[in-house]
Amino acid sequence: DAGVTQSPTHLIKTRGQQVTLRCSPKSGHDTVSWYQQALGQGPQFIFQYYEEEERQRGNFPDRFSGHQFPNYSSELNVNALLLGDSALYLCASSLGDSDTGELFFGEGSRLTVL
Amino acid sequence: QQQVKQSPQSLIVQKGGISIINCAYENTAFDYFPWYQQFPGKGPALLIAIRPDVSEKKEGRFTISFNKSAKQFSLHIMDSQPGDSATYFCAAPSSNDYKLSFGAGTTVTVRA
Numbered sequence: 599d600a601g602v603t604q605s606p607t608h609l610i611k612t613r614g615q616q617v618t619l620r621c622s623p624k625s626g627h628d629t630v631s632w633y634q635q636a637l638g639q640g641p642q643f644i645f646q647y648y649e650e651e652e653r654q655r656g657n658f659p660d661r662f663s664g665h666q667f668p669n670y671s672s673e674l675n676v677n678a679l680l681l682g683d684s685a686l687y688l689c690a691s692s693l694g695d696s697d698t699g700e701l702f703f704g705e706g707s708r709l710t711v712l
Numbered sequence: 713q714q715q716v717k718q719s720p721q722s723l724i725v726q727k728g729g730i731s732i733i734n735c736a737y738e739n740t741a742f743d744y745f746p747w748y749q750q751f752p753g754k755g756p757a758l759l760i761a762i763r764p765d766v767s768e769k770k771e772g773r774f775t776i777s778f779n780k781s782a783k784q785f786s787l788h789i790m791d792s793q794p795g796d797s798a799t800y801f802c803a804a805p806s807s808n809d810y811k812l813s814f815g816a817g818t819t820v821t822v823r824a
Contacts, residue, residue, distance in 0.1 A: 602755075631811065633814075638817070639816055639817070640716075640718075640801050640814035640815050640816045640817050641756065641801070641814045642814075643811050643812070643813065646811060654811050656811070688755050688756070690755075700744075700746065700758060700761065701758070701812060702758070703748075703755035703756045703757065704755050705753070705754055705755045706754075
């Protein structure tokens with residue numbers, strides 16, 4: 599049973615560039631959440647996708663956008679990169695109708711902005 | 713937005729000792745409080761979770777204690793082992809939706 603997979607694992611960008619990160623959820627899961635984890639910090643909620651719609655959003659600027667595809671996979675896009683966007687970006691999948699909130703995380707995409 | 717306060721930031725314990733991590737939360741939409749374990753270079757993995765129809769849940773050497781009136785819950789790691797060295801995060805649902813908010817994390821180091 600494949601878990602949550604993310605790509606790429608590492609990438610380096612320069613300020614002002616754009617980046618796209620990809621996520622495939624755990625088999626059977628239909629909901630994808632994205633989190634940003636700065637070094638030494640807990641994951642911060644960016645947004646959640648369910649049924650190809652953004653269902654919830656955290657306190658992140660519009661430079662952060664996403665998409666969910668019919669197969670439940672998802673992309674996170676960040677435009678006009680800033681140095682402060684350097685972080686580990688985590689994708690987590692879950693069941694949309696579950697009230698446990700149980701999240702299964704991928705290993706993340708480490709973004710470095712120079 | 714849900715605020716989850718976690719302490720201590722780090723702790724060192726001898727092998728066989730007890731590690732205790734505490735978390736406090738604000739109002740939640742529903743009662744589900746998980747703990748996640750994260751090793752360097754890996755994503756967080758669910759360790760143990762509690763639904764507060766009980767005040768305590770134990771799984772092996774890991775125990776969650778929950779105090780609903782105080783809005784606090786804690787993780788106890790009994791007989792700590794070097795393999796338990798990791799960062800632990802508590803989490804709580806927000807007050808009006810299903811997303812989880814995480815504490816800042818506690819780095820546990822178990823010395824052999």
